[in-house]
Amino acid sequence: MSTHDSASSVGDSARSLIARRIFGVLALDPAATALTFGDRTFPWSYYADAITDLDALLAEYPRARQIGIVLRNRPGQLCSVIATIATGRTVVTLSPHLGDTGLAEDIVDLAPDVVVADEEDWARAAMVEATAAVGAIALCTGPGRAFVRHPMPAPSSPAYKPAADVAVLMMTSGTTGRPKRVELTYQRMAAAFRAAGTPVDEGRELRLHRRTAILWASLAHISGLYFAIAHAMEGRGIALLEKFEVQAWAELVRRHRPGYVRLAPTAIRMVLNADLPRDVFENVFAVGSGTAPLPAELADAFEDRYGVPVLGTYGATEFAGAIAGWTIDDKREWGTRKRGSVGRAYDGIDLRVVDRDSATVLAPGAVGLLEARGGQLSDDGGAWIRTTDLASIDDDGFLFIHGRADDAISRGGFKIPPSVIEEALAQHPAVDEASAVGIADPRLGEVPVVAVTLSSPATEAELMEFLSARLTRYQRPVDLAIVDALPRTPSLKVSRALVREQIFARRPTAT
Template sequence: MSTSVHPLIRRLAEVLALRPEAPAIEFDGHWHTWGELAGPAARIAALTRTHAVDGRAPIGILLRNTPAHVTAFLGVLGAGGTVVAINPSRGEERTRADLIELDLPLVLGLPGDLAAVVPDDTPTGSLAGLFTGPTPEYGVDPLTCDVAVRMLTSGTTGPPKRIDLGYDMLAHSVIGTGFRTLPAPAEPRTGVAIVNAPLVHIGGVYRVLQCVAEARPFVLLPRFELESWARAVRTHRPRAVSLVPAALRMVLHSELTREDLAGVAVVTSGTAPLAAADADAFYEKFGIPVLTSYAATEFGGGVAGWTLADHREFWATKRGSVGRAQGGAKLRVIADDGGALPAGEQGLLEVAPGQLGPDAGWIRTTDLARLDDDGFLWILGRADQAIIRGGFKVLPDDVRGALEAHRAVRGAAVVARPDPRLGETPVAMVELRSGAHTDADDLTAFLRDRLAGYEVPTEIAVVPEIPRTPSGKPDLGAVRRHFADPAVPGGSHPTAGAEVAAAGAQVSPAAGEAPVHGAIAAGGEHVR
């Protein structure tokens, strides 16, 4: 293979050819070998090259968590093309409109997805029967696209947008800072990883490509589901597993025991805030430390996180932090005028991601944060989600954390609702643990001992499940629509001052706002 081939493409090709008979992906109880992936990936690569326009090949994939989709992903990268992530679960009308706007030269997917959402004049390639047919050579004469993946963001606060992840950025994330010179593994790994993060999210892309780059076999789950996840953990006894906060709370409040998680030495958790109390409770129940991290699609992966060594030394005094800068990233907190703030002061977080190289510029986030003298980072909430209630600032994460401290609450989401007198007030959606019972009056009384009066929500809706994005975060747009729907009963509005009462009635999701079931995914962080 030519030395001009990008190191990421070369690494993927070397791993697929390393030991063709070795197991690569377990899905639905069946193992696919590396050799079984190599042939289909090569065919997708050849198809990608034939659809290139002016040396570029942005290929849409209607991504689902199956071996065929993983193989298609590897095939487009093997051709040096650009994977354009398409989420077929966003609804047929929105997905079709998205594809019309993108005007792609080729869209890959399962036959049902292609028929449902792809415009008639767009060329398509079916992934059905992908694992049969002739096998051309993989990674030959790749194109020279700079962008590896046009990734969808999670769409927590609004419509998802696309972020370009370059080949260098992706290689830095999944191989390491020395990706240009690090050799491929000499043998496939023996430990089996578990991947339940969706491929439409950066966590899924990261975890899958990291496993392939390491020649590590992995179990691919369609989504996080407690029973299938626990079965995979018991069977393969991985050393590290990844759980987003919603999934971690499901495991924490389940009937699983230490024996069920025997072999697991560490849990990594990202994509959304995790309460320190939940991390402590998880350690108390299972004896497994939880290492939180901070990442974003725009950064191409993680920029801060805990290591096991830091956890042993600092957790007691730094609990609640998301760890320290990693992977060559630089962090700073700035004031409104753009000046850097000293340690301990709150401001907006700026990041220079290591994935963008040593000369990366500062990226300003919308996260309120503080850094201490030891470099530990605390995320305090999002500046663009702060609720201004009659002149008082309410941070939704503070209210969410207080609600999730209630013994009956599995998860919560807090958003602003317009108010004619106070400007806006916080409202909350709450999902209960299995078999637990409470109501809005009880939750309001619980919050009054933990929050200022102006922070207490004016309405609390107890629902069967909080609607979530594919990455497992609450879908705040859906939560806002729930409270904006006049057909939704319950709730009370402030009549005087900041002290208000919350709704006394439990309410169900508004019509047309059925919660997303089981759409929980985990990010993938390095464990050191």
């Protein structure tokens, strides 16, 4: 491995601490299994070889720092992330789930120094043209070697960006509109790892863990990329899934017998609907859940069915991960009394709730806008960062989320949080999931509509009547659509933007 000296030349910065940690893990037992994907296994030396290859391929381009990676959940792409971080460069996330035009626009807008993808994506002509247009160096990934030179002509004079302390230029998941980019610095990433207990600093034991982690969340989003890096730093092998499929995931749980697994709320619902046998979870002591709001009823149903506690978390891409969550000890002591909470603030994180207009700090239990501060939210850790989440914090420090302020639908001056409609529908026994959004109205400005999936038969008229008994007149949706599935982001969140665009854009409604 050749980049240790260059990575450590910046002293004890977060960048060098993370690099040294990864290099230390890779040196423990290079032949031990680090990654499984389908029937293939890859040793820790696979990561080490990728670091060597990346440095060698970019040796004549020493200022190439921004590495755009089209992040399919495959070994070469995961290895590309680890190599980029270990060499102190910047991961620029590119989503394979975008259409050809969207991916090409992302490459042109971001203009990374390097674009990394596998053969499937290099076959997309628009991507090749965009890479050439920005003068990026083209590298190809594969299962045998993480990096090889792509046959595209190398640029004669790449247009480099100034060096910056950015670990990941990450796109948000786009649940409320077009995804935006956030810069996650090495310092903020290190703070996020520390808050979750991942070893970063000198003196923490270097070892390879016996238990394997199952990683199915998209590497193109913080829920997947964060844990890919964290597991490498803690010396934990990964069983990688290209996407979440219940039976394939259950087989990995049986094979690797992890004590802790992660399931987004949608994945929890899929597991319940598949009626997996209880013995799948015989070695699992807890299920972590994040990326989207976790309905209390859903957590209850899973715990009743499988006898395994669900530990919810609260975070965001902008926070470099979770900033609050349940511990197993808190769950045992407070679980019933704090039902519906997302847990308490992590170490190093302060939370408060303020009035949305005056910014006055509110008393425990009052609902307002959530603000947070800590090292993973800003490099100095001292500034309060206002979120768009409506929240309350009780006397014991437990955080409750009551919807998003920026999702609120403004109907003739009345504000309607979509969660009001969604939670009302959740009480109907036939409703599986619901997503409410606002659509433009020439008279009222905006009116609410809602899309619903069902677990048993029901009619639109029946559900509208059900809502009429539970909502004020202005809260009632003007249209309700029963659909087979709600559109989702690659991280399995329901996408309100796509609900609006795909279900209601051409559907006639009445106010």
